Amino acid sequence: xxxxxxxxxxxxxxxxxxxxxxxxxxxxxxxxxxxxxxxxxxxxxxxxxxxxxxxxxxxxxxxxxxxxxxxxxxxxxxxxxxxxxxxxxxxxxxxxxxxxxxxxxxxxxxxxxxxxxxxxxxxxxxxxxxxxxxxxxxxxxxxxxxxxxxxxxxxxxxxxxxxxxxxxxxxxxxxxxxxxxxxxxxxxxxxxxxxxxxxxxxxxxxxxxxxxxxxxxxxxxxxxxxxxxxxxxxxxxxxxxxxxxxxxxxxxxxxxxxxxxxxxxxxxxxxxxxxxxxxxxxxxxxxxxxxxxxxxxxxxxxxxxxxxxxxxxxxxxxxxxxxxxxxxxxxxxxxxxxxxxxxxxxxxxxxxxxxxxxxxxxxxxxxxxxxxxxxxxxxxxxxxxxxxxxxxxxxxxxxxxxxxxxxxxxxxxxxxxxxxxxx
Amino acid sequence: xxxxxxxxxxxxxxxxxxxxxxxxxxxxxxxxxxxxxxxxxxxxxxxxxxxxxxxxxxxxxxxxxxxxxxxxxxxxxxxxxxxxxxxxxxxxxxxxxxxxxxxxxxxxxxxxxxxxxxxxxxxxxxxxxxxxxxxxxxxxxxxxxxxxxxxxxxxxxxxxxxxx
Numbered sequence: 245x246x247x248x249x250x251x252x253x254x255x256x257x258x259x260x261x262x263x264x265x266x267x268x269x270x271x272x273x274x275x276x277x278x279x280x281x282x283x284x285x286x287x288x289x290x291x292x293x294x295x296x297x298x299x300x301x302x303x304x305x306x307x308x309x310x311x312x313x314x315x316x317x318x319x320x321x322x323x324x325x326x327x328x329x330x331x332x333x334x335x336x337x338x339x340x341x342x343x344x345x346x347x348x349x350x351x352x353x354x355x356x357x358x359x360x361x362x363x364x365x366x367x368x369x370x371x372x373x374x375x376x377x378x379x380x381x382x383x384x385x386x387x388x389x390x391x392x393x394x395x396x397x398x399x400x401x402x403x404x405x406x407x408x409x410x411x412x413x414x415x416x417x418x419x420x421x422x423x424x425x426x427x428x429x430x431x432x433x434x435x436x437x438x439x440x441x442x443x444x445x446x447x448x449x450x451x452x453x454x455x456x457x458x459x460x461x462x463x464x465x466x467x468x469x470x471x472x473x474x475x476x477x478x479x480x481x482x483x484x485x486x487x488x489x490x491x492x493x494x495x496x497x498x499x500x501x502x503x504x505x506x507x508x509x510x511x512x513x514x515x516x517x518x519x520x521x522x523x524x525x526x527x528x529x530x531x532x533x534x535x536x537x538x539x540x541x542x543x544x545x546x547x548x549x550x551x552x553x554x555x556x557x558x559x560x561x562x563x564x565x566x567x568x569x570x571x572x573x574x575x576x577x578x579x580x581x582x583x584x585x586x587x588x589x590x591x592x593x594x595x596x597x598x599x600x601x602x603x604x605x606x607x608x609x610x611x612x613x614x615x616x617x618x619x620x621x622x623x624x625x626x627x628x629x630x631x632x633x634x635x636x637x638x639x640x641x642x643x644x645x646x647x648x649x650x651x652x653x654x655x656x657x658x659x660x661x662x663x664x665x666x667x
Numbered sequence: 668x669x670x671x672x673x674x675x676x677x678x679x680x681x682x683x684x685x686x687x688x689x690x691x692x693x694x695x696x697x698x699x700x701x702x703x704x705x706x707x708x709x710x711x712x713x714x715x716x717x718x719x720x721x722x723x724x725x726x727x728x729x730x731x732x733x734x735x736x737x738x739x740x741x742x743x744x745x746x747x748x749x750x751x752x753x754x755x756x757x758x759x760x761x762x763x764x765x766x767x768x769x770x771x772x773x774x775x776x777x778x779x780x781x782x783x784x785x786x787x788x789x790x791x792x793x794x795x796x797x798x799x800x801x802x803x804x805x806x807x808x809x810x811x812x813x814x815x816x817x818x819x820x821x822x823x824x825x826x827x828x829x830x831x
Contacts, residue, residue, distance in 0.1 A: 249720070250720030250721070250723060250724055250754075251720075251723075252820070253724065254723065254724050254727055254728075255820060256820065257724075257728070258727065258731060259817075259820075261731055265735055267734060267735065268797070269734045269740050269743075270731050270734050270735075271797075272740070272744065272794045272797045273727065273730065273731060273734070273743075273744060273747045273794075275790050275793045275794045275797065276747070276748050276751055276786070276787065276790030276791075276794070277727075277751065279786055279789055279790050279793070280751060280755070280786055280790075283782065283786050287782075325778070326762070326775070328762070347762060347763065347775075349774070349775060349778075381759075381778060381779045381782050381783075382755060382782070382783075382786075383758055383759075383762070
């Protein structure tokens with residue numbers, strides 16, 4: 245309903261009553277109403293020509309970190325008696341300070357700066373623009389315009405850095421890195437012996453082996469360390485990620501994915517990421533900071549979803565991943581996933597599974613009684629069996645109770661021992 | 668101050684009308700007037716956006732009804748005018764919620780109150796002049812005024828829509 249509709253309705257009604265009852269006094273009551281409407285029309289905003297710029301104090305933050313949104317507004321048109329500016333922000337964002345609405349007066353050519361602070365959960369938040377609403381002081385006549393602005397806020401998952409994850413894919417790339425390449429050459433780890441060739445450094449000669457043979461010298465060979473292709477699969481299926489909103493196991497799945505992606509990229513590997521949920525979102529493999537940023541932005545947007553097509557892991561398009569490369573699944577897993585993982589293993593991929601434990605996670609939100617404990621025992625046993633079967637199939641599987649820090653767990657269970665330990 | 672002004676003008680209007688009805692020994696109307704005042708106040712306290720418009724219509728119609736029952740014009744007119752002021756100030760106080768702390772609140776309020784004051788004075792003057800003139804209100808005058816009024820207001824509404 246228009247704001248001045250009651251006034252117009254009342255004016256018509258009083259006029260009608262005045263004429264019906266032939267009452268000049270009733271007619272006289274309408275005079276202030278008519279003046280009120282006329283005054284509003286007289287001072288109505290003529291045009292709305294605003295220039296608007298938006299800046300964010302940070303475009304990439306972690307959850308609940310405050311971000312100051314600053315808007316610079318300049319009036320290029322006629323003076324505006326009352327200007328109400330309303331910024332369209334996502335309801336998921338929380339206003340920490342200030343307000344996304346602003347009422348002001350703006351003379352011709354006048355500028356103002358408006359700030360407010362937001363914070364929010366993981367996600368990608370786009371600031372589309374501002375609804376500007378100019379009106380006279382009596383709010384009789386209005387003029388509205390939507391002013392589009394730029395601005396995008398990525399709230400990326402908070403993760404702890406992980407170092408030296410022990411992976412051994414069958415195939416590595418040509419560049420030097422930190423993954424044992426199953427090829428002899430310069431390196432740290434002992435790989436084997438070969439006959440001495442001219443040009444070999446004398447320090448590598450294995451004198452004990454050479455002493456057993458009269459006419460030959462043998463040289464130590466070390467395992468070359470190179471970079472590898474790593475494909476990370478983020479399991480975003482609703483059926484495995486229990487809970488919702490902030491209290492979803494999926495948040496932990498995303499945090500683990502971010503930590504792993506960061507660790508593999510930091511080691512110089514070529515990392516790609518597949519978001520496997522309602523749809524497939526493939527982040528093409530790449531190296532370095534740019535790739536890390538791409539993956540973090542994908543993770544900021546990640547959300548759980550259900551699809552009948554991608555209900556189990558068998559639909560994973562393995563052709564996206566390089567042959568014999570390393571695959572890392574971050575998934576709470578369900579019983580049926582075993583066959584799919586085994587299938588990938590059989591195709592030559594080295595498979596690692598980081599599995600946030602849904603049983604212990606859900607148990608904490610359930611009442612503590614005999615039935616719950618029994619159910620938890622049964623499910624826990626089933627899960628341990630699944631993990632054992634995966635490990636027997638040559639898959640590195642890590643059952644992660646999300647209350648424990650992932651970095652320490654990976655360091656003890658999947659970390660590469662430091663070189664001095666092998667001496 | 669604006670919110671206080673809204674409540675103040677509302678109760679000035681309500682009490683003026685109730686007093687007039689009380690003098691005319693029409694207790695049912697007195698209670699109806701006080702009921703509207705209470706309803707409007709509770710609507711304002713709950714920040715119901717529709718309440719000022721609804722309250723204005725009820726209070727003004729009750730005031731107009733009083734004129735048909737030969738109540739003194741001055742008190743009834745004061746009630747209607749206070750209702751209009753309260754309507755405006757209620758809406759303005761709702762809008763002021765969006766005003767940032769840094770913004771010059773007093774200036775905005777001053778300009779608004781000045782304009783409202785001028786409008787009220789002008790309304791009072793014109794109405795008083797109209798009542799002093801006391802022209803004979805014949806059927807021909809009524810038809811002419813009705814046509815002129817409908818035509819004028821239609822023009823105004825059309826203009827408003829065009830501008831919006």
